[in-house]
Amino acid sequence: MTRTTTHRGARPVRLSFADIWRLGLLGLRTRGPRAVLSALGVSLGIATLVVVTAIPASGQKALVNELSALGTDMLRVAPQADTSPPVILPGSADAMAARIGPVTAASAVANTHRTVLRSDRADPSDAIGISVLAARTDLLAAVHGTVASGSFLSPVTERFPTVVLGHRAASRLGFDRVRPGRVPGQVLIDRHWFAVIGVLDPLPLAPDLDSAVLTGWDAARDRLGFDGHPTVVYVTARESRIETVRDVLPATVHPQVPGLVQVSRPSDALAAKRATQHTLSALLLGLAGVALLVGGVGVANTMVVSVLERRREIGLRRALGASRGQIRGQFLAESVALSALGGAAGTVLGAAGAAAYAVSRSWPVVYPPLALAAGLLGAVVIGAVAGVYPAVRASRLPPTEALAAA
Template identity: 60%
Template sequence: MRAVLSAIGISIGIATMIVVTGIPASSQKALDAELTALGTDRLQVVADADAAERGTPASFPESSAAMVERIGAVKAVTAVANTHTLVKRSDRLGPLDDSGLTVLAVRPNLLDVVNATVGSGHYLTKGTQRFPTVVLGSESAARLGFPEIRTGEPPPLVLIADQWFSVTGVLHSVPLAPDVDRAVLVGWDAARRHLGFDGRPTQLFVQADEVHIADVRAVLPATVNPAAPSVVLVSRPSDVLAAKRSAEATFSGLFVGLAGLALLVGGIGVANTMVISVLERRREIGLRRALGANRGQIRGQFLTESVVLSGLGGLTGVAVGILATIGYAAVKDWPAVIPLEAVTGGFAGAALIGVVAGVYPAVRASRLSPTVALATT
């Protein structure tokens, strides 16, 4: 019973270590996902609005997006261009009665790069971007009076540069790109064909590896516009990125502290059990010594018991800790994260604790003389 209770104590300690590392790791994973959605791995590149006054075009070369894609740490890039055209809901409006909205030429991958979603209808595809179709941002849809696109009904029309365009979709609000909310989005090829667009982007959205976000930002101006890097303005990484890295450091310190404490508690339990075992089993030790067991055999017996006790407790604790972490993460709707270091470290730590905690009791047991041990009442 003493051995079983000791193994349970060890398993509780190891399970606690798994739980106190797994639950914060799961919480951190969920937090990372929320912070990443705020743009910690995104950069925005715009042309300097004052460049035109200095005689430099306020736009980038046509190949700028392709050149940015060659940067090793860049995951995705999309180009956006202001077509400098007016959009109206009706041809009955006068030349001064425009909506005040921006008509942007966009690529099909815009939604993925800026974390945008479609509220109704559908976004531009590689096929539809060639035709006179548009997608409205959330604010532009409200201004034009088309809050949603209804399935089965004829698509509404808007007038852009004396050309009618069909509205195929409306976007939800885009926190990472507020300009998109106030824009009418036209396919890149359609803007070339119908709006006289020259193909030069005025804005780039870049998604890069968070670890190298500062390095990517440093090389973007010369990459986007090698001839005039001074006209390239790159937004600095979001302040949320600093908060995210601070949270990661805090969680890492918490993991180490709690894991060490759990292992210490388990080790003390094993050592206490083995020491008491030596005191209570003196007569057994004396009898074995009298029957011919040497000191090495006695040390081996108690050391083996300690390691087996810790190993079984550690294995049980790992299983219980994993199940508890998965269950708690499911309740909180977090992604379940079981740190491999906690699992392997927990089991290996339990075995190591068994060795360390069993050395003194084993040595003490081996030093008892047969006569003294047998005489113990």
């Protein structure tokens, strides 16, 4: 909407914000090829911003996932060895640990001190190094384990003479896998035959279980004379609270003698993971800042050149009565519109490029919020800031000088 006033002579027409914005877009349309090239330059700068922040973010996520797989959230609780009398954990030690707030999983195993044989004719020395452990049915969740074949112990099978073999124990006993639909193989434990129902994948977080034969808690108590007291409790907790959980675990699992309970220290991978996150986050901020600066310089350069090329238009408009404020508004609107178009195109282009690279490296696709915000909104801010000097310069050109220089 426009309006004119007369007071001591005619004053310039006062343009509304919408009028100035339309005037800026008109300037872009009349300079179609150059505006496209200018927007392309801005889009390449914004695409670079997205790429140089999204690709390191995807790499960071992949690295953090690998470090997490090293057990950054896992603790191992066991009584001190070589004490007299021996320290015995309560039968409900794992359930007590599970009640700690940040704990996400807790389970236990217990050494039955029994010997396992492949058959009743096997040499007992063949089983040296293989331990027979009673295991809770939720053990795999606490040690991040998986079953290679067959199945793990369940609330049903743990009551019967069934076993699950660790990776190395299965190899030692002559089992490569459990085949569904076939009669399961058997092993002999303390003169009792146990059916093999599963074989585990390697457990890098609990390597002692790779050489173990795991049977159900109830089956071990009924057939092997197991007393029901766990020897090792495995606990997983939220990484941010892992040190707090470690501090309270001894008094939780054995309130009578907490000083004789050992809790493994959090993996060194946790410290490496936190250092990686901190370092790469700072790197992402630095890269984003540099890319924004480069984009801003590009927009400013484009608009300065535009002012030099359009001195005749500026002089003519000033001669026809356009005020300095209207000239500033026009060039500022052009700068913002140019940056917004380039920012939108650059964000899409950069996101596609970063996703393609991440997929080619088998990384998770991650887009930092800072990168997307800079691409969609930061470009507008850049255009406004970068367009200030060219807009002011254009508004200060005297009409006669601008027309004469054209």
